[in-house]
Amino acid sequence: MSTTLLRTIQPNHFTLLGTALFRRNRTTTTSRHISVRCLGSQTASSQPRTAPKNHGSNKLDEILRDYEAVIGIETHVQLSTSTKAFCTCPNTYGSKPNTSICPVCMGLPGALPVLSSKVVDFGVRLGLALNCGLSLKSKFDRKQYFYPDLPKGYQISQFDVPIASGGYVDVDIPLEFGGGHRRFGITRVHMEEDAGKLLHSDTGDYSQVDLNRAGVPLLEIVSEPDMRSGIEAAEYGSEMQRIVRYLGVSNGNMQEGSLRCDVNISIRPIGQAQFGTKVEIKNLNAFSAMSRAIDYEITRQALLYNQGQADQIVTETRLWDEGAQKTVTMRKKEGLADYRYFPEPDLPEVILTQEYVDSIRASLPELPEAKRRRYEAMGLGIQDVLFLANDVSVAEYFDQVIGKGADVKSAANWLMSDIAAYLKNEELSISDVKLTPQELAELIAAIKDETISGKIGKQILFELLAKGGTVQGMIKEKDLVQITDPVEIEKMIMKVISESPKQLEQYRSGRTKLQGFFAGQVMKMSKGKANPALLNKILLEKLDAKE
């Protein structure tokens, strides 16, 4: 409902409002489109992440011979808890503005925050998933600043003792960008609360605030500045999304704002130890945008270096303009902000016991990295591995199918080609599909032992996906059992040959391609049930024999 009140943000009309403004978005593509995007990487056409197919990417290669980009990413993850972080207001997306409020999250006098146990649980979960060390004792601090979307005048966050720190994440770079493994460090993970939403008004002399989001729990993940390119950064971002979805701590939707990434980037001449001036980039709504923004910024900064104007690069926040495909200055940082951090007096220490941590560690699901390595060990190619492990529901489905004994490679192929295409066309996710993993395993087995032909298999797959049902049932109902009796096939072949004397003569006089015609006729006669291999073998014999 609140989306109807949203004003479209014109790309050239940058008001200098807080960045909270830019988190609202026009489009509401959901998570399934993220997994569909991965399908795009299978085909040549729809590849959002490739650099533009012009001299752009060559220019970048040239630049990267002289300069090294140093990139770090700050990710804010909105947690999918039922309540806000410090009060019992419901945490639901899309409610009518200013309805999920109470004295605590509104910062009214006398109200006191009480931490939700779920936030700690999710924090530990994410910290462990990112291979961090946990602080068994951590605390909250007040980060103080004044802004219309911050009711208390401070944000409750964790400053010097975060709940988790010193971790890493392993990613696989997609093949089309060179492939390979990378490990990126994670500096810290900490708990904090979100601010409200600030909206831009048409007339421009006032703004509007919706405090439904104020107090919603966030986990902030700060990476080490280990990334060196837009591709690496995008893959890091994707992996963060994958991990929070696998863990079930967040739905990780960049469009909804439940996953927000800010990039910090600087470049330095290769060989220089000192870091260059750091620039922050905000307003990134997709991983592809992240990649392109980084490429643009590298180019912009390198150009200034080359022109001897490196001092023009200042510490500032820039916004990514999706329409113009460039970064633009938002504001120059006038010195570092002074948030006057001090320990939050209204909240006690967050204390974790080793048993608590161990029990959470034991309950973690198989994470994307572990899945990828397991799939690789099963013999699947890296392309298949990346596809299957990308979406946790697809991976689960796949695991169930092979759990029923199906052949690994066949299962992978079905999922990646026909089933993926179906999902994309119908705009469904794997969990909506009526074909059960059991039945897919049956289908694979039926084709393998030649009960039905591969072609028939594809046909009934479509029906099974849409309507469900069993493979055996469908075979019986439609009489689809493959004909593998050579005698029967020979009978049909002889009939077809006798009915097509003209084609026979043409074949005999050299047009051997007409074999296809005869094969097609036999297939038609057998309603597609003739075993193709056997058919062609006998057909060839008969066609050539009378010669």
Place this chain on the structure above:
Amino acid sequence: MAATRALLAAISSSCARRIKIQSSTSSSSSSCSILQFQRRESIIIARSFSSDTNSSPDISRLAETARISLTSAEIKECEPKIRQVIDWFGQLQHVDVNSVEPAIRAEMEGGSLREDAPETFENRDSIRASIPSFDETYLKVPKVVNKE
């Protein structure tokens, strides 16, 4: 002892006379090790006040960050008073805490966490009614250009 540190931290956070470490790390993406930082901070807080007796608190800056308007007469008047408060706390410098493990915050009772069960606040209407600039759906606020 833990209380000492918390008090000092509170004052030092609002005190314009910056302890180097505290003021320089505003964004959480500083790359220095956080735990080391915390140790250092707790030790240096104890030392720096005693060495810093000559510089005065920057009251006008302090007022600016707290969004309190003061005339220059009021600033003049405040300065020695704030100075006195800090010095009074400064007595804690004389306590020998070298053998005490630093606490991360002042001791507080409880630590019980809340269940993740949603409850709608019954009196949201009166909250909204008490906001002068509430216009049916949103809070109307002046357009603010820069975050602090």
